[in-house]
Amino acid sequence: xxxxxxxxxxxxxxxxxxxxxxxxxxxxxxxxxxxxxxxxxxxxxxxxxxxxxxxxxxxxxxxxxxxxxxxxxxxxxxxxxxxxxxxxxxxxxxxxxxxxxxxxxxxxxxxxxxxxxxxxxxxxxxxxxxxxxxxxxxxxxxxxxxxxxxxxxxxxxxxxxxxxxxxxxxxxxxxxxxxxxxxxxxxxxxxxxxxxxxxxxxxxxxxxxxxxxxxxxxxxxxxxxxxxxxxxxxxxxxxxxxxxxxxxxxxxxxxxxxxxxxxxxxxxxxxxxxxxxxxxxxxxxxxxxxxxxxxxxxxxxxxxxxxxxxxxxxxxxxxxxxxxxxxxxxxxxxxxxxxxxxxxxxxxxxxxxxxxxxxxxxxxxxxxxxxxxxxxxxxxxxxxxxxxxxxxxxxxxxxxxxxxxxxxxxxxxxxxxxxxxxxxxxxxxxxxxxxxxxxxxxxxxxxxxxxxxxxxxxxxxxxxxxxxxxxxxxxxxxxxxxxxxxxxxxxxxxxxxxxxxxxxxxxxxxxxxxxxxxxxxxxxxxxxxxxxxxxxxxxxxxxxxxxxxxxxxxxxxxxxxx
Numbered sequence: 001x002x003x004x005x006x007x008x009x010x011x012x013x014x015x016x017x018x019x020x021x022x023x024x025x026x027x028x029x030x031x032x033x034x035x036x037x038x039x040x041x042x043x044x045x046x047x048x049x050x051x052x053x054x055x056x057x058x059x060x061x062x063x064x065x066x067x068x069x070x071x072x073x074x075x076x077x078x079x080x081x082x083x084x085x086x087x088x089x090x091x092x093x094x095x096x097x098x099x100x101x102x103x104x105x106x107x108x109x110x111x112x113x114x115x116x117x118x119x120x121x122x123x124x125x126x127x128x129x130x131x132x133x134x135x136x137x138x139x140x141x142x143x144x145x146x147x148x149x150x151x152x153x154x155x156x157x158x159x160x161x162x163x164x165x166x167x168x169x170x171x172x173x174x175x176x177x178x179x180x181x182x183x184x185x186x187x188x189x190x191x192x193x194x195x196x197x198x199x200x201x202x203x204x205x206x207x208x209x210x211x212x213x214x215x216x217x218x219x220x221x222x223x224x225x226x227x228x229x230x231x232x233x234x235x236x237x238x239x240x241x242x243x244x245x246x247x248x249x250x251x252x253x254x255x256x257x258x259x260x261x262x263x264x265x266x267x268x269x270x271x272x273x274x275x276x277x278x279x280x281x282x283x284x285x286x287x288x289x290x291x292x293x294x295x296x297x298x299x300x301x302x303x304x305x306x307x308x309x310x311x312x313x314x315x316x317x318x319x320x321x322x323x324x325x326x327x328x329x330x331x332x333x334x335x336x337x338x339x340x341x342x343x344x345x346x347x348x349x350x351x352x353x354x355x356x357x358x359x360x361x362x363x364x365x366x367x368x369x370x371x372x373x374x375x376x377x378x379x380x381x382x383x384x385x386x387x388x389x390x391x392x393x394x395x396x397x398x399x400x401x402x403x404x405x406x407x408x409x410x411x412x413x414x415x416x417x418x419x420x421x422x423x424x425x426x427x428x429x430x431x432x433x434x435x436x437x438x439x440x441x442x443x444x445x446x447x448x449x450x451x452x453x454x455x456x457x458x459x460x461x462x463x464x465x466x467x468x469x470x471x472x473x474x475x476x477x478x479x480x481x482x483x484x485x486x487x488x489x490x491x492x493x494x495x496x497x498x499x500x501x502x503x504x505x506x507x508x509x510x511x512x513x514x515x516x517x518x519x520x521x522x523x524x525x526x527x528x529x530x531x532x533x534x535x536x537x538x539x540x541x542x543x544x545x546x547x548x549x550x551x552x553x554x555x556x557x558x559x560x561x562x
Contacts, residue, residue: 029144035188038140042151045188046158049180050169053146054113055101058173059091062112065119065172087112100173117143120168127164133157148176195266195273199280202262206255207284207330209246209291233301238308241298242315248288248322252332259337270341277337278349285330285353289360292323296375300365304373324380327357328387335391342399347411352552354388354415359549361385362419389423392416396425396433401442406451409433413458418548427464444475445482449497452476453541456506473511476501480518488519495519500541502526503533 029035038045063084091112094103102109121143125135133139139161140151148165152158166176184190259277263270299316303309338350361381365373392412399409416424434442447455455472459465480494488494498519502512509530516526533539542551 029142029149034140034142035149038151039186039188042140042153043186044152044155044158045184045186046150046152046162047180047182047184048148048150048162048165049177050117050146050148051175051177051180053174054104054109056174057102057113057116059088059099059102061116061172062087062091065116069123069171113145116172117146120165120172123168124161124164128157128161131157131160133160191266191268192272195262195268196276198262198266199259199273199277202255202258203277203280203284206250206333207281207288209248209288212245212247233298233305233307237298238302238312241295241302242308242311244295246291246295248292248326250326250329250333252329252336255329255333256336270337271343274337274341274343274346275349278334278346278353281330281334282349282353282356285356289356292319295319297365300373300375320376320380324383327361327384331357331384331387331391335394338395339398342395342405342408344408344411347408348552351411351415351548355418355548355552357384358388358415358419385419385423388419389416389425393425393429396429399433400437401434403446406448407454410451410454413454414546414548417458418546421462424458427468430465430468441471443478444472445478447472447475447479449493449500452479452497453500456501456504457541457543460506469506473507477514477518480515483518496540499539502529503536503538503541503543505543 063082066084067082087108091102091108092099094106094108095101102112121141124141128135128139135141138152138154139157141161142149150158150161152161162176169175182190263273296316296319299312299319302312303316334350334353338346361376361384364375367373392415395409395412401409413425431441434444436442452472452475456469459469459472480488483491483494485491485494498515498521501507501515512526512530516522521529537543
């Protein structure tokens with residue numbers, strides 16, 4: 001799955017203006033001809049990582065890099081008000097006038113870091129050339145953001161190169177991470193790469209439609225998609241559907257045991273492979289659903305047309321029960337995997353898998369002229385939705401509220417909101433989640449803007465959450481009142497939150513009035529803002545009519561370096 005924009009590719013949700021011609025993700029470098037060609041010619045690979053790169057960059061160093069080095073800048077350009085100085089000033093203002101570290105995420109930060117690091121690259125290359133070492137003859141070196149790959153045969157060239165990197169990076173207040181440095185001998189394959197090969201094999205065997213007659217054949221990469229398309233059926237197609245031996249099966253205990261064994265054998269941690277694993281599950285599950293529909297759709301349409309009704313109903317019921325057992329097992333698997341790696345990215349990937357399941361079970365087949373053919377019975381939906389509800393409930397029960405990691409768990413409320421209301425989490429469970437180990441309620445003013453928005457979206461105007469919403473609003477007011485800023489409008493989080501709350505349909509006028517008072521927004525301005533949002537409905541958060549598939553796609557497209 002691509003994590004950065006590729007050259008000449010078009011995306012509906014574009015986060016960055018600039019594009020990458022070669023590698024949207026570091027794993028693509030491992031698969032590229034440059035990596036393989038270097039492996040043919042060099043016996044050794046040294047991998048290094050620049051420690052806390054964005055957090056450690058000294059903003060003044062941009063002027064040094066642009067002007068030919070720290071000492072050259074101080075000698076020639078220090079009081080010249082150069083472009084580097086102007087850029088330095090911008091980066092400081094973006095980060096509360098801090099000179100140590102730059103904000104992670106913005107386009108400027110990405111270019112800022114590259115400008116400095118490319119200057120270091122050129123200086124290291126010159127040091128090596130002066131020492132008699134030529135690129136592509138005695139060594140090859142590649143850098144991907146803050147990861148350095150140095151190929152060599154003679155350890156002397158590595159010693160010269162790493163001393164140069166360390167000296168030059170130190171000059172720019174950066175350093176090599178000793179903990180993340182690694183030396184590999186040909187063939188170059190890391191423990192993470194070996195683990196991913198095992199993961200691919202495990203997923204390919206567990207998340208696919210099996211055919212007893214084609215067990216020895218490899219899984220096809222593409223499948224014919226019939227979902228939501230009107231397809232003519234005849235006696236032959238109905239016969240093939242009734243005689244189909246395709247099946248799905250997963251043993252969650254065996255899968256989980258195999259996954260744990262793979263991690264131990266390859267010496268990897270969950271955080272190293274979980275994004276990759278969950279993304280692979282999502283992709284293969286979509287393919288499985290399409291393959292399942294190749295048979296299931298024919299049965300549903302035959303029943304709708306009144307052809308071979310009894311036989312088709314019997315076969316359809318068998319397939320439904322088989323799919324139910326499979327999805328229950330798969331849900332056991334993904335929540336088991338997630339329990340060891342509760343991070344924002346993994347939560348989003350979990351939500352993507354759950355959303356695909358919810359949509360697939362919740363939708364019927366829609367043909368031309370809006371004709372609807374019923375897909376699944378309410379029974380299978382109910383069982384799977386209850387399982388999702390139960391597993392998310394366990395996540396809330398087994399996860400303590402952490403002021404520094406708030407949205408990892410709360411994001412699941414958006415998934416619950418996308419299902420019928422009877423599958424939501426109850427008020428008592430949420431109240432327990434916001435209770436500390438001593439039984440005291442968490443101060444809701446500690447919630448960040450995203451957590452506040454997620455909770456308001458989930459509470460809505462539901463009567464059973466009225467008390468909780470009142471407590472949340474009191475916490476929001478305290479958050480504003482205790483900001484301690486001379487002008488709270490200069491705080492990005494409060495400003496973004498304010499605009500979203502002004503558009504929120506679950507707050508009343510008086511709630512907004514209190515917020516506006518703290519934010520120094522007068523009565524006239526408040527009326528204009530509220531009038532605007534009555535027409536335009538939302539600012540950053542789409543409070544009603546949310547398309548979760550589209551929103552998750554937008555969120556995933558915003559992941560930058562991976």
